Amino acid sequence: xxxxxxxxxxxxxxxxxxxxxxxxxxxxxxxxxxxxxxxxxxxxxxxxxxxxxxxxxxxxxxxxxxxxxxxxxxxxxxxxxxxxxxxxxxxxxxxxxxxxxxxxxxxxxxxxxxxxxxxxxxxxxxxxxxxxxxxxxxxxxxxxxxxxxxxxxxxxxxxxxxxxxxxxxxxxxxxxxxxxxxxxxxxxxxxxxxxxxxxxxxxxxxxxxxxxxxxxxxxxxxxxxxxxxxxxxxxxxxxxxxxxxxxxxxxxxxxxxxxxxxxxxxxxxxxxxxxxxxxxxxxxxxxxxxxxxxxxxxxxxxxxxxxxxxxxxxxxxxxxxxxxxxxxxxxxxxxxxxxxxxxxxxxxxxxxxxxxxxxxxxxxxxxxxxxxxxxxxxxxxxxxxxxxxxxxxxxxxxxxxxxxxxxxxxxxxxxxxxxxxxxxxxxxxxxxxxxxxxxxxxxxxxxxxxxxxxxxxxxxx
Amino acid sequence: xxxxxxxxxxxxxxxxxxxxxxxxxxxxxxxxxxxxxxxxxxxxxxxxxxxxxxxxxxxxxxxxxxxxxxxxxxxxxxxxxxxxxxxxxxxxxxxxxxxxxxxxxxxxxxxxxxxxxxxxxxxxxxxxxxxxxxxxxxxxxxxxxxxxxxxxxxxxxxxxxxxxxxxxxxxxxxxxxxxxxxxxxxxxxxxxxxxxxxxxxxxxxxxxxxxxxxxxxxxxxxxxxxxxxxxxxxxxxxxxxxxxxxxxxxxxxxxxxxxxxxxxxxxxxxxxxxxxxxxxxxxxxxxxxxxxxxxxxxxxxxxxxxxxxxxxxxxxxxxxxxxxxxxxxxxxxxxxxxxxxxxxxxxxxxxxxxxxxxxxxxxxxxxxxxxxxxxxxxxxxxxxxxxxxxxxxxxxxxxxxxxxxxxxxxxxxxxxxxxxxxxxxxxxxxxxxxxxxxxxxxxxxxxxxxxxxxxxxxxxx
Numbered sequence: 057x058x059x060x061x062x063x064x065x066x067x068x069x070x071x072x073x074x075x076x077x078x079x080x081x082x083x084x085x086x087x088x089x090x091x092x093x094x095x096x097x098x099x100x101x102x103x104x105x106x107x108x109x110x111x112x113x114x115x116x117x118x119x120x121x122x123x124x125x126x127x128x129x130x131x132x133x134x135x136x137x138x139x140x141x142x143x144x145x146x147x148x149x150x151x152x153x154x155x156x157x158x159x160x161x162x163x164x165x166x167x168x169x170x171x172x173x174x175x176x177x178x179x180x181x182x183x184x185x186x187x188x189x190x191x192x193x194x195x196x197x198x199x200x201x202x203x204x205x206x207x208x209x210x211x212x213x214x215x216x217x218x219x220x221x222x223x224x225x226x227x228x229x230x231x232x233x234x235x236x237x238x239x240x241x242x243x244x245x246x247x248x249x250x251x252x253x254x255x256x257x258x259x260x261x262x263x264x265x266x267x268x269x270x271x272x273x274x275x276x277x278x279x280x281x282x283x284x285x286x287x288x289x290x291x292x293x294x295x296x297x298x299x300x301x302x303x304x305x306x307x308x309x310x311x312x313x314x315x316x317x318x319x320x321x322x323x324x325x326x327x328x329x330x331x332x333x334x335x336x337x338x339x340x341x342x343x344x345x346x347x348x349x350x351x352x353x354x355x356x357x358x359x360x361x362x363x364x365x366x367x368x369x370x371x372x373x374x375x376x377x378x379x380x381x382x383x384x385x386x387x388x389x390x391x392x393x394x395x396x397x398x399x400x401x402x403x404x405x406x407x408x409x410x411x412x413x414x415x416x417x418x419x420x421x422x423x424x425x426x427x428x429x430x431x432x433x434x435x436x437x438x439x440x441x442x443x444x445x446x447x448x449x450x451x452x453x454x455x456x457x458x459x460x461x462x463x464x465x466x467x468x469x470x471x472x473x474x475x476x477x478x479x480x481x482x483x484x485x486x487x488x489x490x491x492x493x494x495x496x497x498x499x500x501x502x503x504x505x506x507x508x509x510x511x512x513x514x515x516x517x
Numbered sequence: 518x519x520x521x522x523x524x525x526x527x528x529x530x531x532x533x534x535x536x537x538x539x540x541x542x543x544x545x546x547x548x549x550x551x552x553x554x555x556x557x558x559x560x561x562x563x564x565x566x567x568x569x570x571x572x573x574x575x576x577x578x579x580x581x582x583x584x585x586x587x588x589x590x591x592x593x594x595x596x597x598x599x600x601x602x603x604x605x606x607x608x609x610x611x612x613x614x615x616x617x618x619x620x621x622x623x624x625x626x627x628x629x630x631x632x633x634x635x636x637x638x639x640x641x642x643x644x645x646x647x648x649x650x651x652x653x654x655x656x657x658x659x660x661x662x663x664x665x666x667x668x669x670x671x672x673x674x675x676x677x678x679x680x681x682x683x684x685x686x687x688x689x690x691x692x693x694x695x696x697x698x699x700x701x702x703x704x705x706x707x708x709x710x711x712x713x714x715x716x717x718x719x720x721x722x723x724x725x726x727x728x729x730x731x732x733x734x735x736x737x738x739x740x741x742x743x744x745x746x747x748x749x750x751x752x753x754x755x756x757x758x759x760x761x762x763x764x765x766x767x768x769x770x771x772x773x774x775x776x777x778x779x780x781x782x783x784x785x786x787x788x789x790x791x792x793x794x795x796x797x798x799x800x801x802x803x804x805x806x807x808x809x810x811x812x813x814x815x816x817x818x819x820x821x822x823x824x825x826x827x828x829x830x831x832x833x834x835x836x837x838x839x840x841x842x843x844x845x846x847x848x849x850x851x852x853x854x855x856x857x858x859x860x861x862x863x864x865x866x867x868x869x870x871x872x873x874x875x876x877x878x879x880x881x882x883x884x885x886x887x888x889x890x891x892x893x894x895x896x897x898x899x900x901x902x903x904x905x906x907x908x909x910x911x912x913x914x915x916x917x918x919x920x921x922x923x924x925x926x927x928x929x930x931x932x933x934x935x936x937x938x939x940x941x942x943x944x945x946x947x948x949x950x951x952x953x954x955x956x957x958x959x960x961x962x963x964x965x966x967x968x969x970x971x972x973x974x975x976x977x978x
């Protein structure tokens with residue numbers, strides 16, 4: 057039952073029992089062609105630690121290590137690998153080995169593994185699998201990606217509602233082979249295989265044998281239709297502190313179960329999507345190669361270029377004024393930049409609150425109102441400082457007054473846009489994390505330059 | 518055992534059984550002074566749904582509802598509330614009610630609740646508690662915030678290693694009152710109360726009564742010292758797919774247990790911290806009031822103002838050139854803006870990879886190298902477009918060539934800085950999520966303006 061791994065007794069700075077030094081030692085043994093040393097170095101590692109070792113290597117470094125380990129590599133390592141690295145490792149393993157690995161995994165992990173493959177690779181791997189396993193995987197792949205149907209595992213414990221605790225325990229003791237490796241709830245079903253309740257194992261073990269499961273079950277369990285999005289699954293688990301939940305098909309029949317370890321990964325993934333979306337970094341991570349990374353990021357830079365060109369054309373409207381007072385060219389970027397920063401602050405809060413369903417039609421107006429007030433107050437504070445500096449710098453109080461006014465106006469617009477843009481995109485079913493930023497920058501740049509240069513054109517020249 | 522709640526049978530867009538309409542109905546009943554209707558509307562809600570209802574209301578709207586519910590409010594609602602809202606609700610409840618609520622909660626939730634209070638409020642609440650509860654809470658509060666000691670609950674199931682499965686089950690059946698509400702592992706301890714193994718409940722229930730726990734336990738369990746940071750706890754749970762882990766004191770003795778539901782909240786919190794940090798939005802969320810929000814954001818705007826002023830002073834160096842060729846003032850912000858965007862993309866990837874311990878000393882050089890190549894390629898692509906546009910716009914090929922060269926240089930610098938800045942801050946133990954952005958913008962703004970205007974000064978004028 058026990059997987060050996062380093063026990064932690066001192067306060068650690070990290071729980072990775074693996075270090076860059078270990079990775080170095082493994083590679084040294086690979087280069088010295090000492091498979092025995094390599095195996096002894098990695099044999100104690102948990103799947104996630106082994107995955108980390110593989111991730112630390114470049115594709116070229118990884119090949120000889122995989123060649124050496126091939127049949128010894130624990131299939132669970134594939135599950136723990138980052139997507140980009142996993143793609144490479146799978147390519148390096150070959151279809152037959154991948155099929156063999158998938159057959160050893162829990163159904164949800166096997167589906168995840170095979171679902172991530174390209175169409176051609178997927179066919180090759182499925183062709184190399186046993187007919188029964190293949191059918192099961194293909195059925196799961198029929199569900200949309202990122203839905204409960206794809207996330208669930210088929211291995212579960214379901215019992216009829218007329219069973220007693222004793223009968224359940226006897227059943228569990230006898231059918232060890234068919235049971236999932238880890239489970240936390242027993243699902244109680246009716247004659248039509250519909251879930252009518254769940255019994256947490258913690259409740260089961262402290263109840264006496266003659267008691268009926270129907271009397272101790274949590275009735276009205278949260279049942280997830282196969283089409284439920286992974287975001288909604290994550291929300292439900294987080295809000296209701298669940299560790300597992302039954303999944304049902306269109307007829308309400310039990311078809312699988314989702315456990316909290318998958319949900320932890322989803323929460324992580326969703327947070328990562330929001331961070332990358334706000335930064336316009338696309339889906340490329342540190343393991344993506346140059347081509348993938350350029351492809352993920354260049355479109356966003358191109359979109360931002362349009363924003364920058366629009367902002368420039370606003371400046372171009374005021375070329376005569378700038379020729380007369382060059383200070384305008386020096387100061388204008390400050391107005392745009394402060395607006396962009398303030399808007400980004402608001403935007404991050406709004407995007408996050410939309411993602412967590414805290415920002416709704418009910419409190420949107422209150423939130424927008426607060427942000428406008430915050431924008432005004434921060435605007436006035438910055439306006440006083442910048443106005444003072446501009447006045448002293450260029451010896452002209454009117455420049456100070458004009459830049460101050462422009463900053464107040466731009467910060468109010470920034471905080472207003474930082475709320476209204478994500479709210480509108482969200483209503484239009486466009487992911488606000490990904491697309492809000494460019495609209496926001498357009499507003500703060502265009503408005504920043506226009507108000508400042510426009511006021512200067514009227515009052516200064 | 519069962520808490521009633523709306524069962525979900527259709528594919529839902531959200532699992533909140535509560536809607537803005539329900540919140541409206543509750544408030545209508547409050548204003549109509551119909552406590553019976555209010556109670557019937559909210560009596561079916563889970564703690565997290567009730568928390569959501571309270572969060573949707575303004576502080577002023579919330580007061581009459583709390584006055585009406587006071588004694589009926591499930592203490593678990595307090596646990597589910599957002600921090601800012603919880604502060605307000607606790608202030609509205611008064612110390613005696615808070616103390617009564619804390620006494621009903623699991624120890625980790627009670628500590629979380631009381632730990633978040635201000636010093637004065639905390640004293641008042643502790644004074645209103647029973648001596649025993651108070652001592653337990655104070656002991657937990659002695660551990661640093663955001664460590665395993667603060668996160669753990671004291672209620673746990675520990676058994677000696679010479680017990681059989683049957684003895685464990687009998688013990689659990691007899692001592693129902695002292696057991697934690699939810700638990701997933703039985704912790705096996707030696708004579709000195711040191712954890713020597715864990716038995717998952719799923720393993721316990723499928724093992725026959727005479728088998729010894731020592732024979733089925735996962736030995737070498739991950740034990741968390743009380744001082745372990747919450748980030749490290751989250752990493753361990755995520756990487757090793759744990760649902761619970763024992764916590765030990767300095768002598769290695771078992772003092773508590775951390776369960777996955779707390780870890781889910783930590784992962785969420787850490788991701789939120791990174792998002793807010795990158796956006797410079799501080800710790801204020803949508804529930805924070807105007808004062809808290811201004812206080813959270815203004816310092817960051819002030820720091821960014823310094824960056825903007827430095828950038829402006831670079832432009833000021835080239836006032837004579839701008840007077841001669843106003844096109845420079847029109848185009849310069851494009852160079853700075855493209856650099857900022859490209860750098861932010863890299864920065865998000867780097868910050869995230871540092872947070873997940875994927876970016877290490879071992880692969881840092883490879884990552885930096887890749888980013889510089891990506892910066893060059895994206896730079897050349899943008900340079901061709903912008904150079905072409907500038908040439909056509911201002912009818913001068915040299916302006917096109919100069920802005921193109923400046924963009925390539927700035928994008929390379931941006932991608933290099935986007936990696937090296939967070940890596941350096943991380944090495945200096947400064948949170949890269951919070952402070953990288955301002956350094957990055959300084960580089961891309963200063964360099965963008967300087968290279969473009971400098972090249973123009975040399976080759977154009």
